[in-house]
Amino acid sequence: MATEHVEQQIRRFLETAEPETLCVRGAWGVGKTFIWNYVLRKARDEQKIKLDSYSYVSLFGLNSIEELKYAIFENRIPLAEIGKKATFESLERNARTYSRAISAALSKLPIVGGYFEVAAPLLLLTIAQQIVCIDDLERKGSDLEVREVFGLVSFLKEQRDCKVVLLSNTSELRDQDKEQFDAHLEKVVDEALTFEPTPQYCAEIALTDDQTGLAKKCVALGISNIRIIKRIQRLVDHVQVPLRSFRKEVLDQAVHTLAILGWIKFSKETAPPLQMLHNRLGRRMMESVGQKKKDEDPKEAAWNALIDNYGFADIDDFDAVLLDGVEHGYFDEERLKEQAEKLSRSFEDQEGQNAQRAAWRMFHDSFDDNGADVASNLFAALKQHISHVSITNLNGAMTVLKELGQREKATELLAAWVQSRQGNPRNFDLDRGPFRGEVNDPELVVAFAAAAAEQTETREPIEILLKLAEDGGSEEDYAILDRISVEDILAQLKSRKGDDLRALINACIGSDRIINARDVERQVSARAKEALARIGATSDVNALRVSRFGVGPKAQGGREEQ
Numbered sequence: 001m002a003t004e005h006v007e008q009q010i011r012r013f014l015e016t017a018e019p020e021t022l023c024v025r026g027a028w029g030v031g032k033t034f035i036w037n038y039v040l041r042k043a044r045d046e047q048k049i050k051l052d053s054y055s056y057v058s059l060f061g062l063n064s065i066e067e068l069k070y071a072i073f074e075n076r077i078p079l080a081e082i083g084k085k086a087t088f089e090s091l092e093r094n095a096r097t098y099s100r101a102i103s104a105a106l107s108k109l110p111i112v113g114g115y116f117e118v119a120a121p122l123l124l125l126t127i128a129q130q131i132v133c134i135d136d137l138e139r140k141g142s143d144l145e146v147r148e149v150f151g152l153v154s155f156l157k158e159q160r161d162c163k164v165v166l167l168s169n170t171s172e173l174r175d176q177d178k179e180q181f182d183a184h185l186e187k188v189v190d191e192a193l194t195f196e197p198t199p200q201y202c203a204e205i206a207l208t209d210d211q212t213g214l215a216k217k218c219v220a221l222g223i224s225n226i227r228i229i230k231r232i233q234r235l236v237d238h239v240q241v242p243l244r245s246f247r248k249e250v251l252d253q254a255v256h257t258l259a260i261l262g263w264i265k266f267s268k269e270t271a272p273p274l275q276m277l278h279n280r281l282g283r284r285m286m287e288s289v290g291q292k293k294k295d296e297d298p299k300e301a302a303w304n305a306l307i308d309n310y311g312f313a314d315i316d317d318f319d320a321v322l323l324d325g326v327e328h329g330y331f332d333e334e335r336l337k338e339q340a341e342k343l344s345r346s347f348e349d350q351e352g353q354n355a356q357r358a359a360w361r362m363f364h365d366s367f368d369d370n371g372a373d374v375a376s377n378l379f380a381a382l383k384q385h386i387s388h389v390s391i392t393n394l395n396g397a398m399t400v401l402k403e404l405g406q407r408e409k410a411t412e413l414l415a416a417w418v419q420s421r422q423g424n425p426r427n428f429d430l431d432r433g434p435f436r437g438e439v440n441d442p443e444l445v446v447a448f449a450a451a452a453a454e455q456t457e458t459r460e461p462i463e464i465l466l467k468l469a470e471d472g473g474s475e476e477d478y479a480i481l482d483r484i485s486v487e488d489i490l491a492q493l494k495s496r497k498g499d500d501l502r503a504l505i506n507a508c509i510g511s512d513r514i515i516n517a518r519d520v521e522r523q524v525s526a527r528a529k530e531a532l533a534r535i536g537a538t539s540d541v542n543a544l545r546v547s548r549f550g551v552g553p554k555a556q557g558g559r560e561e562q
Contacts, residue, residue, distance in 0.1 A: 003035070003201045006193050010039040013165065013191075017050035017129070019157045021188055023166045026195035029227035032167045033135055034205050035195065040131075044082050051163060052079045053130040063141030065148045072132055073123040128160040137168035137181075146173070146180035150188045157188075199224045206230050212240070213252065217259035220310050225267065232262035235326060242333045246340045249347045250318075257319045260312055261326045272303035274323075280307070280314040318343045335499070352388030355381040363400065375404045379413060386416045391430075395439045402441075414444055418451050428452035462492055465507050465524065481520045489524075490531040505532075509549060 006024065013022050026032045043049050057071045137149065149166075156162040166189065173181055185192060197205075199222050203215040206229040214236055218229050235258045243251045264271045296304075315323060318339040325331035359381035363374045382389050382397050389397075394417050401410040421427035428448040430439055439445065461484045489508060496504055508528030511521035529551050536546035536554075547554035 003195075003197045006035060006195050007039055009191065009193055010036060010165075011043055011048070013163065014040065014043045014049045014131070017163075019161045019163060020190050021153055021157050021164045021166070023168065023185065023189045023192040024195055025168055025170045025192065026197075027171060027225070028169050029225035030195055030197055031202060031205055031226040032169075032195050034226055035197075036133065036165065036167060038205065041082055044079055049079060049131070051129055051131050053077065054079060054082055054133070055127070055130065056133045056135065058136045059134060059140040059144070059149070060136045061139070061141055063143040065144065065152060068134075068144065068149070068152060069124045072127055076127065076130065124160075127156065127162065130162055132156055132162050132164045133167065134164065135167040137166060138170070138172035138177075146177045147184060150180070150184040154188045197224055202226050202229055207233060212236055212255045214255050214259060217256060217310075218263075221259060221263050222306070223263055223267070228263065228266045231266050232259055235262050238325070238331055239322070239336065242331070242336055243340055246337075246344045247347050250340050250344050253318065253343065254322060256312070257315075257322050258326070260307070260310065261319075261323055265326050272300070272307070276300070276303060276307070277312065277315055280312070316343075348385075349388050352385030355385050356389065356393060371404045375401055375406045375409065379406065379409045382413055383416055386413075387420045389417060391444075392438045395441050395444055398441045398444060410441075411443065414447055418447060421451075425452050462488060462504075466503060478518060478520055481524055484524055484527065486527045486530050486534075489528050490534060493531055493535060505549065 009022070010024075013020060024032050024036065040049075040054075053076055055072045055076045057068065057075055059068065062068050062071065134149065134153065137146065140146075140149070153164045153166060156164050168181075170178075170181060199219045202224050203210075203218045206226045207215045207218075214229075214233060218232065223229055223232075236255055239254050239258070240251065243254060260277070261274075264274050264277070321332065321335045321339050325336070359378045362370070362377055378397055379401060382393070394413065398410040398414060401407070401413070418428075428451045430445065430448055461480050464480050465484065492504055493501065505528070509525045511517035511525050514521070529549070532546040532549060532551040536543040536552040543552050543554050546552050549555075
C-alpha cells in the first residue's frame, strides 16, 4: 500500500474521537513504528488529535495479559508528552489521579507479587477514551496468546471507548499465533493496512539530516528497511572522524562501499552474497573477452545488474579495511588511515592527470586563435599539479610555452618540477628512462644534469627494501641495500607490529624463495636472520616466534608461512 495512503488513514484515525481499531502490518524494519510516531507527533503539533492521553506498549517479552494491562496503565502519558518515555513520575501521577482503592492496590505491587493479578484489572478501568498503541505482536512472550491480545483490544474499544492501533510483522507469526490472528482480525479490527514503503521514503525517514550522500546510495540499492539503513548510518558515523582529515573523495568512497557492504551484511535474505563483490573483477575480465557465464541464475544476474548500475567495481585495499570493520563490528583506525592516505594520493594523482588532459585538449581540439588562453591554462594546470607531471609532459609543455612566447613560464615550470623531486638522483637520470628520446628541450636537459649532480640520496635503506619487495627497482636501489646493517634491521623489527612487521620480515627474507636472487638480497636475508636470532635469545616466547622463520634452536623445517 502506498505510503501516502497509510499516512492519510493514520491521520484520519487520530482526528476523530470515535472508538476504533487499526492494524498496520509490514515486514521487519520497514518503519511501521516510525510512520506511526511521525504522523502521531505531527497531528499532535497541529492539534488535530481528539483524545488527550496516550499509551504505547511493546509486547516484546510480555508473558501475560495482566502484564499487558499494567503496561498500558504504566505507560499512559498526556498528549503533550508524546515522544517522551513514561517515567516513575508519570506512573506516580497516574496513581494519584485515580481512586484510593486502586492507589492502595498499586502501592502494594512492588512488595507483594500476589496483588498483581488483582490490581491489573482495576488499573485497566482507569483507561478510557484514550489512544493505545500495541506494538511487536510477533515478539510477545510465549505464554501470552494472540487471542488474548485481540480480546483486550476489543474490550478497550467497545467498553472503554479507546482508539487502539496494532503494529505487527504478521509474516513472523507461526502456527497457532497465525491461526488466531487470521481468525480474529476481521472481527476486531476496523481497518487493516499493509505498509510497504519505497526505498526513497525509508531513506528520507531514516536519514533526516544526511550530509554524506548515504540516502542516495541506499535508494540506489533499493533498501526499503529503515532499521538496516540506520545500522549502515552507524557504520558511516564510525569512519567519519578518522577520515575527516583526508580528501572528500575518500569519505565518499567509504560511504559508497559501506552502503553496499552493510546491505549485504544486514539483509542476508534479500541481498547478494559477499562473494559476488569479490568476483567482480574476474567477471568483468571474462566479459571483456566476450565470455559470459551461460548458466547464470536469474537472481544472480539481477544482482549483478543492480551492482553494475550502482557503480561498484571491486574491493580494493581501502574497501578491504572497511569490510573487516563491518564483519568484526569495529574499524582498525590505524589501517584505515594508512589506506586512506594511499587512496587520497591516488585521487590527487587522478585529479592532476585530469587537469593536465583538460589543458592539453584546449591545445589539440580546435583551431581557435587562443594561444594566450592555451599557454595560461597549460601553465596553471601543470604548476598546480607539478608532483604528478611526467618528464615527457613537462618537456612538451615547455616546448609549447616557448613557441607561444612564454619562455619565463616554461622556466618557472621546470624549476617547480626540479624542486618537487629533491632527494632522489634517479628523478633526474634521463639515460635510465624509456623517455630519453622524447626529451628534446635543451634547458630541461641541462637543468636535469645539474640537479642530478647536486642530489644526495635521502631515502632510508629500509624504505627502499620495502619498495623493492613490492614493486622492484633500479640497480641503484639494490646497491643501497648493502648499507643495511643487522642493527638497522633489529631496531626496525622491534619497533613494528602487525601488518608492518610481517611486511618487513617478508621483505628481508623473501629472497630465500627466489632461485636466482641477487647476492645483496641474500646478504640482507642473512643479516635479518641474525637480527631475528638475537630477538629469539631474549625469551622463550620470542624463540618460538622466530622459529617460524627457520631461525634458532627451536626451528624445524625452515620458515613457516603465517
